[in-house]
Amino acid sequence: MRYLILIRKVLLLLLFLPPILLNGQVTRQPYLQVMTPTSVVVSWQSDKGVVGKVCYGTSISSLTMSKIESETKEIYHEVSITGLIPYTKYYYSVNGSSEGTENQYFITNPYPDSITPVRMWVIADFGQSNSDQNERRLETVAQWKSFNNNNYHADILLSLGDQTEDDSRYQLQHNYFNQLENVLKNTALFTVIGNHDNHDGMLNYLSTFALPANAESGGIASGTEKYYSLDYANIHIVVLCTEIMDDDGKKKQIEWLNKDLDCNKQDWLIACVHRPFHSGGHHRSDVDKDAQERRTTWLPILEQHGVDLILQGHNHIYERSYLLDNLIGKTTTLSDANVIDSGLGREDMDGAYLKEKHTPNQGTVFVEVPGGGVASESFEHYSIFPIHYNGYDYEGSLVVDVYGNRMDVKFLCNERDENGSHIWDYFTIIKK
Numbered sequence: 001m002r003y004l005i006l007i008r009k010v011l012l013l014l015l016f017l018p019p020i021l022l023n024g025q026v027t028r029q030p031y032l033q034v035m036t037p038t039s040v041v042v043s044w045q046s047d048k049g050v051v052g053k054v055c056y057g058t059s060i061s062s063l064t065m066s067k068i069e070s071e072t073k074e075i076y077h078e079v080s081i082t083g084l085i086p087y088t089k090y091y092y093s094v095n096g097s098s099e100g101t102e103n104q105y106f107i108t109n110p111y112p113d114s115i116t117p118v119r120m121w122v123i124a125d126f127g128q129s130n131s132d133q134n135e136r137r138l139e140t141v142a143q144w145k146s147f148n149n150n151n152y153h154a155d156i157l158l159s160l161g162d163q164t165e166d167d168s169r170y171q172l173q174h175n176y177f178n179q180l181e182n183v184l185k186n187t188a189l190f191t192v193i194g195n196h197d198n199h200d201g202m203l204n205y206l207s208t209f210a211l212p213a214n215a216e217s218g219g220i221a222s223g224t225e226k227y228y229s230l231d232y233a234n235i236h237i238v239v240l241c242t243e244i245m246d247d248d249g250k251k252k253q254i255e256w257l258n259k260d261l262d263c264n265k266q267d268w269l270i271a272c273v274h275r276p277f278h279s280g281g282h283h284r285s286d287v288d289k290d291a292q293e294r295r296t297t298w299l300p301i302l303e304q305h306g307v308d309l310i311l312q313g314h315n316h317i318y319e320r321s322y323l324l325d326n327l328i329g330k331t332t333t334l335s336d337a338n339v340i341d342s343g344l345g346r347e348d349m350d351g352a353y354l355k356e357k358h359t360p361n362q363g364t365v366f367v368e369v370p371g372g373g374v375a376s377e378s379f380e381h382y383s384i385f386p387i388h389y390n391g392y393d394y395e396g397s398l399v400v401d402v403y404g405n406r407m408d409v410k411f412l413c414n415e416r417d418e419n420g421s422h423i424w425d426y427f428t429i430i431k432k
């Protein structure tokens, strides 16, 4: 009889245990990837092997739908949810709760080609350096939130490589996920691989991040998570891998890039790379033979397909070019033919940069995005960069807004400038 009473007590206890214990403690907050108009991948980590389950729904108080990962118990979870309604906000939980929380949600992508305001937050080299830079990382996130109407959410987060210093799981958690978790739980993350993420044949990187190898978010399938493309509204984004060193791999990437861009019909084209095409930072592109090879092989393809913005990482400084075309050689080879508009592209000064829609070689702006947690000094100041900040204190990030025919780009520096502003640079491109 005593045993029966004990069993009854245990059963009652299990019944009233909070869902978090049944589903394991969440030790890495959820992050959202491969967002499309009708699907999303939700990833997180638990403290022990459990069957992963995502509950979701459009009402915060009642998450009526759910998706189970598989019957296998896992610590690292990756759940793909399909059959969603485009451009719709869903709340979700990963701890078994049927109730949502205010800040944990995803918004599915709008249909490609649609005209809607889009805000992208761009970070680079965010997880690099050791944990003593955590305060700087948190400051970068705080400046973003403050700029973004006290809100962490972006339509897209682009992370330009070096998500870790030594490519360890510990650093990924402590240098990257811990600082970004408030953003990642409601913003679609698209990463670029950096040299610091590649100490192990990209194994750790590729198992941590889910990326659209099969054109899930638009574009042409690359068949690999190392490089890929995506569409969001009227924007096409290509993410290239600078860490592929073998000739066959390089050739395949170029073939895919050509195919992908030949099929692209979106109004805007943004290219993301870790190692820069042009930069006078620590890894100077004028003396780097790999940079010359990237310029020779990739840049003409991008420019022939009308690339508007090239986002680069790796050097932990802020540099921004004026509107340039066909600068395949070193910056010292610059001639008048390369200069489409030598102004600052500011409407309140010398006017926005103007481009024709769907027309090749109309000019590109190169931006070296500063480190989110670590800043460096540059070696040289190349003349193609009218805006150039050189120093150890200038961590920050980039905000890219696109709405219809207009693109606005801003550099948010963690420091204030002499006018007390965190916006250290801005420019506009308008498509005619």
Ligand SMILES: [Fe+2]
Pocket (backbone or CB within 6 Å): 125, 128, 162, 194, 196, 313, 314, 315, 316
């Ligand atoms: Fe770096």
Ligand SMILES: [Fe+2]
Pocket (backbone or CB within 6 Å): 161, 162, 194, 195, 196, 274, 313, 314, 315
């Ligand atoms: Fe790097």
